[in-house]
Amino acid sequence: MKVAKFGGSSMSNEEQFRKVKSIILSDPKREVIVVSALGKRTNEDDKVTDLLYLIHAYLQHDVDWTPLWKRICGRFIQVRDLLELTFPIEKELSAIQTRLQNEKVSQDYLVSRGEYLTAQLMAEYLHYTFVDAKEVIFFDYEGEIDYEKTTQAVRSFYEQQTTLVVPGFYGANPFGKEKLLGRGGSDITGAVLAKALDAESYENWTDVSGIMMADPRIIDSPKVIEEISFRELREMAYMGANVLHEAAVFPVQEADIPIQIKNTNEPEAKGTRISNHEVEKENGLTGIAGRKDFLSITLFKRHMSDEIGFIWKAMSIFANYGISIEHIPSGIDNIGVVVSAEAIADKLFLITKELKEKLGVEEIEIIDELALISVVGGPHKELIGLSGKVLLILNQLGIRTSILSQGAQELNLIIGVANDQYETVVKGIYEGMVTAHVSGTSDGITSNS
Amino acid sequence: MKVAKFGGSSMSNEEQFRKVKSIILSDPKREVIVVSALGKRTNEDDKVTDLLYLIHAYLQHDVDWTPLWKRICGRFIQVRDLLELTFPIEKELSAIQTRLQNEKVSQDYLVSRGEYLTAQLMAEYLHYTFVDAKEVIFFDYEGEIDYEKTTQAVRSFYEQQTTLVVPGFYGANPFGKEKLLGRGGSDITGAVLAKALDAESYENWTDVSGIMMADPRIIDSPKVIEEISFRELREMAYMGANVLHEAAVFPVQEADIPIQIKNTNEPEAKGTRISNHEVEKENGLTGIAGRKDFLSITLFKRHMSDEIGFIWKAMSIFANYGISIEHIPSGIDNIGVVVSAEAIADKLFLITKELKEKLGVEEIEIIDELALISVVGGPHKELIGLSGKVLLILNQLGIRTSILSQGAQELNLIIGVANDQYETVVKGIYEGMVTAHVSGTSDGITSNS
Numbered sequence: 059m060k061v062a063k064f065g066g067s068s069m070s071n072e073e074q075f076r077k078v079k080s081i082i083l084s085d086p087k088r089e090v091i092v093v094s095a096l097g098k099r100t101n102e103d104d105k106v107t108d109l110l111y112l113i114h115a116y117l118q119h120d121v122d123w124t125p126l127w128k129r130i131c132g133r134f135i136q137v138r139d140l141l142e143l144t145f146p147i148e149k150e151l152s153a154i155q156t157r158l159q160n161e162k163v164s165q166d167y168l169v170s171r172g173e174y175l176t177a178q179l180m181a182e183y184l185h186y187t188f189v190d191a192k193e194v195i196f197f198d199y200e201g202e203i204d205y206e207k208t209t210q211a212v213r214s215f216y217e218q219q220t221t222l223v224v225p226g227f228y229g230a231n232p233f234g235k236e237k238l239l240g241r242g243g244s245d246i247t248g249a250v251l252a253k254a255l256d257a258e259s260y261e262n263w264t265d266v267s268g269i270m271m272a273d274p275r276i277i278d279s280p281k282v283i284e285e286i287s288f289r290e291l292r293e294m295a296y297m298g299a300n301v302l303h304e305a306a307v308f309p310v311q312e313a314d315i316p317i318q319i320k321n322t323n324e325p326e327a328k329g330t331r332i333s334n335h336e337v338e339k340e341n342g343l344t345g346i347a348g349r350k351d352f353l354s355i356t357l358f359k360r361h362m363s364d365e366i367g368f369i370w371k372a373m374s375i376f377a378n379y380g381i382s383i384e385h386i387p388s389g390i391d392n393i394g395v396v397v398s399a400e401a402i403a404d405k406l407f408l409i410t411k412e413l414k415e416k417l418g419v420e421e422i423e424i425i426d427e428l429a430l431i432s433v434v435g436g437p438h439k440e441l442i443g444l445s446g447k448v449l450l451i452l453n454q455l456g457i458r459t460s461i462l463s464q465g466a467q468e469l470n471l472i473i474g475v476a477n478d479q480y481e482t483v484v485k486g487i488y489e490g491m492v493t494a495h496v497s498g499t500s501d502g503i504t505s506n507s
Numbered sequence: 508m509k510v511a512k513f514g515g516s517s518m519s520n521e522e523q524f525r526k527v528k529s530i531i532l533s534d535p536k537r538e539v540i541v542v543s544a545l546g547k548r549t550n551e552d553d554k555v556t557d558l559l560y561l562i563h564a565y566l567q568h569d570v571d572w573t574p575l576w577k578r579i580c581g582r583f584i585q586v587r588d589l590l591e592l593t594f595p596i597e598k599e600l601s602a603i604q605t606r607l608q609n610e611k612v613s614q615d616y617l618v619s620r621g622e623y624l625t626a627q628l629m630a631e632y633l634h635y636t637f638v639d640a641k642e643v644i645f646f647d648y649e650g651e652i653d654y655e656k657t658t659q660a661v662r663s664f665y666e667q668q669t670t671l672v673v674p675g676f677y678g679a680n681p682f683g684k685e686k687l688l689g690r691g692g693s694d695i696t697g698a699v700l701a702k703a704l705d706a707e708s709y710e711n712w713t714d715v716s717g718i719m720m721a722d723p724r725i726i727d728s729p730k731v732i733e734e735i736s737f738r739e740l741r742e743m744a745y746m747g748a749n750v751l752h753e754a755a756v757f758p759v760q761e762a763d764i765p766i767q768i769k770n771t772n773e774p775e776a777k778g779t780r781i782s783n784h785e786v787e788k789e790n791g792l793t794g795i796a797g798r799k800d801f802l803s804i805t806l807f808k809r810h811m812s813d814e815i816g817f818i819w820k821a822m823s824i825f826a827n828y829g830i831s832i833e834h835i836p837s838g839i840d841n842i843g844v845v846v847s848a849e850a851i852a853d854k855l856f857l858i859t860k861e862l863k864e865k866l867g868v869e870e871i872e873i874i875d876e877l878a879l880i881s882v883v884g885g886p887h888k889e890l891i892g893l894s895g896k897v898l899l900i901l902n903q904l905g906i907r908t909s910i911l912s913q914g915a916q917e918l919n920l921i922i923g924v925a926n927d928q929y930e931t932v933v934k935g936i937y938e939g940m941v942t943a944h945v946s947g948t949s950d951g952i953t954s955n956s
Contacts, residue, residue, distance in 0.1 A: 293839045296812055304810075361753075363745055367826035369835065373819030382815045386835045389912050389919060390742045390881070432839070446902050449895035463838050464909060470838060 059089045061257045063226060063248030066097025066105050067265040068322035069176055072140035075183055081263065081325050082184060090216070090255060092226045092248040093180050095172025096133055106130055106172040107227075114165045117158065127155060134175050145182045150175060166228065167236045173225030173244065181223035189215050189222050195229025195250060197237050203229070203309075209254040216255060224251060242303030249317075253309040260310050260317045262302065267321040268330030269294070269301050271345045272488045276481050281492060283330050283345055285337040290344045290434050293470055297347035297432035307332070339436045342444045343491050346484055348431035350477045352384060353399040353406075354460075357413060358421040362391045368417065369393060375412050379405045384430065385463055385472065394460075396474065399426060429480035433471045433487060445471050451490035457483060508538045510706045512675060512697030515546025515554050516714040517771035518625055521589035524632055530712065530774050531633060539665070539704060541675045541697040542629050544621025545582055555579055555621040556676075563614045566607065576604060583624050594631045599624060615677065616685045622674035622693065630672035638664050638671050643703075644678025644696060646686050652678070652758075658703040665704060673700060691752030698766075702758040709759050709766045711751065716770040717779030718743070718750050720794045721937045725930050730941060732779050732794055734786040739793045739883050742919055746796035746881035756781070788885045791893045792940050795933055797880035799926045801833060802848040802855075803909075806862060807870040811840045817866065818842060824861050828854045833879065834912055834921065843909075845923070848875060878929035882920045882936060894920050900939035906932060 064078050082088045096106040109130050116123035131151045138147045154171055157163050174190065181188035194215060196207040208229075215222060226244025231237040239246045245262060252260035268282035269291070286294075288311045295301050302317070310317055316333035362368050369386070376383055376395065385396040402409065406424075413419040435444040445464050448471055452459055457479055463472040475483050513527050531537045545555040558579050565572035580600045587596045603620055606612050623639065630637035643664060645656040657678075664671060675693025680686040688695045694711060701709035717731035718740070735743070737760045744750050751766070759766055765782035811817050818835070825832055825844065834845040851858065855873075862868040884893045894913050897920055901908055906928055912921040924932050 296839045363833075364831070366829055366831045367822075369832050370819060370822030370826040373816075373822050377816035377819040380815055382813070383818050383837075384812075385837050386818065387912055388832075388834050389921070390745045446895070446898035449898055453895050460913060463836055472838070 059220065059255065059257055060085070060087045060259045060261055061090045061092065061248050061252040061255065062088045062261040062263060063092040063244055064094065064263045064322060065244065065265070066094040066107070068097075068263050069093055069095070069180070070097040070099045070103070072137050074322065075137060075141055075180065077322050077325070078180070078263070079184055081320075081322065084325075087258070088261070089220045089222065090251055090257070091180065091184065091186060091223045092244055092251060093173060093177050093223060094226050094244045095176045096137065104129075106133060106176075107169060110169045110172050111165070113158070114168050117163075123158075127158075130172075134179070138179055141179070141183055143179060143182045145178055147175065147179070150178070164235065166238045169238060170225070170228035170236045173227045177223045177225035184221070184223060186221040186223045187215075187219045189224050191225045191228050191247060192230040192234070192236060194224060194254075195239075195247060197229055197231050199232055201237075203250055205250075205254070208250060212251055212254040240305060242306040245302055245306030246309075249306045249309040252315050253313045256313065257315055260315055261320055262306075262317055263320050263322045265321060265323060266319075267324050267327040268319045269299070269332075269345070271343070271492060272484055273299070273347070276484050277488050280488065282328070284328050285331050285333075285335070286344055287336045287436065288332060288334055289336070290436060290470075291332050293432055293434045294345050294347045297430065297434075297472075298349040299345065299347035302332075336437050341447070341491050342435045342437075344434045344436050346431065346433055346487055348429055348480060348484060350427075350429040350480055351399045352396055352428040352430055352474070353402055354394050354396045354425040354428050354474065355406075355410070356392055356394045356423040356425075357417075357419045358392045358423070359417070359419050360391060362393070371417055372413060372419075375409055375416070379409055381405065381409070387460065387463075396428070396430070399428075427477040428474050429477045429483075431473050431475060431480070431483055431487070433473070435470055447491060448473070448487055451486050452483065454490070455482065455486045457486075459483070508669065508704060508706055509534070509536045509708045509710055510539045510541065510697050510701040510704065511537045511710040511712060512541040512693055513543065513712045513771060514693065514714070515543040515556070517546070517712050518542055518544070518629070519546040519548045519552070521586050523771065524586060524590055524629065526771050526774070527629070527712070528633055530769075530771065533774075536707070537710070538669045538671065539700055539706070540629065540633065540635060540672045541693055541700060542622060542626050542672060543675050543693045544625045545586065553578075555582060555625075556618060559618045559621050560614070562607070563617050566612075572607075576607075579621075583628070587628055590628070590632055592628060592631045594627055596624065596628070599627070613684065615687045618687060619674070619677035619685045622676045626672045626674035633670070633672060635670040635672045636664075636668045638673050640674045640677050640696065641679040641683070641685060643673060644688075644699060646678055646680050648681055650686075652699055654699075654703070657699060661700055661703040689754060691755040694751055694755030695758075698755045698758040701764050702762045705762065706764055709764055710769055711755075711766055712769050712771045714770060714772060715768075716773050716776040717768045718748070718781075718794070720792070720941060721933055722748070722796070725933050726937050729937065731777070733777050734780050734782075734784070735793055736785045736885065737781060737783055738785070739885060739919075740781050742881055742883045743794050743796045746879065746883075746921075747798040748794065748796035751781075785886050790896070790940050791884045791886075793883045793885050795880065795882055795936055797878055797929060797933060799876075799878040799929055800848045801845055801877040801879055801923070802851055803843050803845045803874040803877050803923065804855075804859070805841055805843045805872040805874075806866075806868045807841045807872070808866070808868050809840060811842070820866055821862060821868075824858055824865070828858055830854065830858070836909065836912075845877070845879070848877075876926040877923050878926045878932075880922050880924060880929070880932055880936070882922070884919055896940060897922070897936055900935050901932065903939070904931065904935045906935075908932070 068074055068078055098105055109126050113123045113126050134147050178188050194211045196204040198204040226247040228236050228238050270280040272280040318331050320329040321327050381397050381402055387394040410422050433448050459473045459475050517523055517527055558575050562572045562575050583596050627637050643660045645653040647653040675696040677685050677687050719729040721729040767780050769778040770776050830846050830851055836843040859871050882897050908922045908924050
C-alpha cells in the first residue's frame with residue numbers, strides 16, 4: 059500500500075479535487091490519503107490555514123473576525139456544492155463558530171480545522187473513510203511523536219478499513235487535545251503514517267514536478283532530479299535547497315520507505331524519487347545548492363601543525379560561544395574556520411581575542427560575505443571527477459574559489475565564493491554541467507605519463 | 508656581510524678545501540665561515556663525526572679504539588700536509604688522545620672535536636681567525652640558545668676581526684662545557700651566527716645545487732627551486748621533503764635574513780634562495796612533497812552538522828590520546844580525521860570506541876595506507892589554478908583522490924591517495940606540470956556562460 063499526501067495547492071478548489079480523485083483512483087495502492095487545508099487558487103488568493111491564523115490573531119486583539127470567517131465558510135461550501143457532496147459542512151462550521159464565540163479556543167484547535175474540514179470533504183468525494191488525525195497521530199509529553207501509540211492506532215483503523223483520508227498537520231497531545239505538527243506540517247503526517255503502516259511508498263503530491271537541480275530563482279526552469287538518495291537530499295537541504303523538511307523525511311528514511319514527489323497538475327511527469335539507493339547520474343551531478351553569508355576565519359600560528367590538541371582547543375572556544383562550525387579547511391600551520399556570519403556577529407571580537415590570548419594565534423585573516431555552494435553528486439563511472447569539472451568551469455568563469463570539502467569518493471564538493479559571485483557560479487556550474495554537457499576528457503593538457 | 512656554512516661533503520679532503528677557499532675569496536662579504544667536520548670522500552668512506560661517535564661507543568664498552576683514532580688522525584694530517592699548512596695538528600690530536608686515555612670524556616666533547624679541528628685547518632688556510640664555538644654559541648639552562656649572550660660574544664669577536672672561522676655543531680653549556688646542537692647541527696650554528704650578526708644573507712654550501720622540486724628518488728633529476736619562501740619551505744619540509752632542518756631556519760626567518768643554498772661542487776649554479784618573499788612561479792608550482800602511512804577516520808552521525816560543539820568534542824578525544832590531527836575534511840553530517848598511522852596504531856580501537864559511546868557516532872569508515880601529497884604553489888597570475896591542473900592530471904592518470912585542503916588563494920593543495928599510488932601520482936604531477944607544461948586553457952569544455 060501507499061500513503062499519498064496532497065498539499066494545499068492540490069486541494070485549492072473543486073477542479074483540484076477532481077484531479078486528486080483521478081490520481082488516487084488510478085492506482086488502487088493509494089489507500090491512505092493525507093490532505094492539507096484548501097490552498098491558494100491564484101497567487102493573490104489566501105490559504106485557509108493562513109486565514110485561520112489571522113482569525114486567531116483577531117480574537118486575541120478582539121477585532122471583528124466574522125468577515126474572514128465568512129470567506130472560509132464560503133470556500134468550503136463552494137467546494138462541497140460544486141462536487142455535489144452531501145457532507146453537512148454548514149453544521150460543522152457553525153459548531154466551530156459557536157466555540158469561537160463562547161470559549162477561548164487554542165490556536166492549534168482553530169488552525170487544524172482547515173485540514174479537518176478539507177479531509178471530510180475529500181473522504182466523501184473518494185468514498186474513503188474519514189479518520190480524525192486526533193485519533194491516529196499521538197504526541198508524548200515531550201512533544202515528540204509517540205510512535206508506539208500512533209502505530210497501534212493507525213493499524214487498528216487500517217485493519218477495519220484500508221481506504222482512509224486523514225487530515226494533515228495535527229495530532230493529539232497526551233490530554234487528547236489538537237496539537238499542530240511543527241514546520242513540515244502535513245508532510246510529517248504522511249511520513250509518520252507511511253512509517254506506521256510500513257507503506258511501500260510515500261507519495262508527496264504538490265505543485266512542482268519534483269526537486270529541481272538548482273534554485274529556479276537563479277536558473278530558468280532547472281531540470282528535475284528524477285532519483286535522489288536521502289544522503290543527497292540532506293546535503294541539498296542543509297545547503298539551502300527548498301525541499302521537504304527534514305522532520306518529514308526522517309520517519310520514512312529510517313524505515314527505508316522511498317518518497318515519491320509528484321505534481322498534481324502534471325501527474326504523468328516522473329517527479330522525484332527519494333530513497334536510500336544511490337543512483338548513477340549523468341555527469342555525476344545530482345544538484346546544486348548553496349547559502350550566502352558565511353564568514354571564514356583563518357588562524358595562523360608558527361608550527362601549529364606540530365602542536366597536539368591545537369584544533370581541539372580552538373574548537374572549544376567556538377563551542378563555548380555556541381557557534382556551529384561548517385568547515386575547517388586546514389593547511390600547514392593554519393586552519394580555517396567557516397561559520398555563519400549571523401551566528402558569530404557580535405561574538406567575533408571576543409572569539410578572536412581569546413584565540414590570540416589563549417592559543418597564541420599569531421595572525422587571523424577574516425573573509426566575510428562568503429557564500430558556500432554544494433555541488434552534490436552521486437556515484438559515477440566517468441573518469442573525470444566532479445571536482446575536476448567544477449574547477450574547469452570556475453576557471454572559465456575567471457573565478458578563483460576555495461574548496462572547503464570534497465569527500466573521498468567525490469560524491470560532493472563544497473566550495474566557497476564571494477556572496478556577489480554566488481549566482482554567477484551557480485549559473486556557470488549548472489550551464490557547464492547540465493546545459494552544455496561537459497566532455498569527459500580535456501585536450502588542453504599533454505602529459506607524458 | 509654574509510655567514511657561509513660549509514657541510515661535511517664540502518670539507519672532505521684537500522681538493523674540497525681548495526674549492527671552498529676559492530668560493531670564499533670570490534666574495535669579500537663571506538666573512539664568517541662555519542664548517543662541519545671532514546665528511547665522506549667517497550660513498551664508502553666514513554664521516555669523521557661518525558667515527559668519533561664510534562670511538563665514544565668503543566670507550567663505553569672498553570673496546571680498543573686506537574685503530575679508529577689513527578684513521579681520524581691520518582685524515583687531518585693528510586689535509587694539513589696536502590694544503591702545506593703549519594698548524595700543529597699532531598699536538599692537538601695527542602692532547603685529545605691523552606684525555607681519552609685518562610679521563611671519562613663526554614660524548615659532546617669528543618664528537619665536537621671533528622668540527623673543532625676542521626675549523627682550525629680552514630682558518631689557517633683562509634688566513635681567517637679561528638674562534639672556538641664554545642666562545643660564541645651559548646646555551647641556557649633549558650638547553651636553548653641564549654641569544655643575548657651569544658649575540659654579545661659574536662659581535663665582540665667580529666668587532667676585533669671580521670674574517671672568522673667557527674666550528675659548527677656545538678656551543679657551550681652554562682658550565683662552559685661543550686654541548687652539541689640537536690638535529691640540524693652545523694646548519695643551526697650558521698643560522699644563529701647570521702642572526703646574531705644581522706647578516707645580509709646566510710649561505711648554506713652543500714653537495715646539491717639547491718632544493719629540488721620533487722623527491723629525486725621518484726623523479727629523475729628534478730629541477731631545482733630557485734626561489735622559495737619560508738612558508739613554502741615549511742610546507743615542503745612538513746610534508747617530508749629533505750630540506751634544511753627547521754631549527755636551522757627559524758633564527759634567520761625570524762630575523763628576515765634570506766638563506767642561499769649553494770653547491771660547493773658547482774658554485775656557478777644558482778642554487779635556492781629562501782626568503783620571506785613570495786615569488787611567482789611558472790605554472791604556479793613551487794614543489795611537490797609527500798609522506799606515506801596516514802590513516803583517515805571518517806565519522807558519520809545523523810544531523811551532526813546541526814550539533815554545536817561536535818567537532819570540538821571529537822577533537823578532545825584525539826587530543827586526550829596525544830594524537831596530532833593532520834586534516835579534518837568535513838562534509839554534511841560527516842567529518843574525516845586524518846592522522847599518522849603510526850601515531851594512532853594501538854589507540855585506534857579505544858578512540859573509535861569512545862567516539863561511538865561518548866559522541867553517538869553512528870558509523871566509522873577507516874581508510875589506511877593513505878599517502879598525503881602536498882602540491883606547494885606560489886602566487887600566480889594564470890587563471891587556471893593549481894587545483895584545476897592537478898585534478899586534470901589525476902583524471903588522466905585515472906586516479907581518484909580526495910582533496911584534503913586547499914587554501915583560499917590556491918597557494919597549496921593537499922591530496923590523499925593510496926600509499927601504492929604515491930610514486931605514480933608524484934611522477935604524474937611533476938611530469939604534467941614541469942616536464943610537459945600544462946596549458947592554461949582546456950578545449951574539452953564548452954560553456955554557454
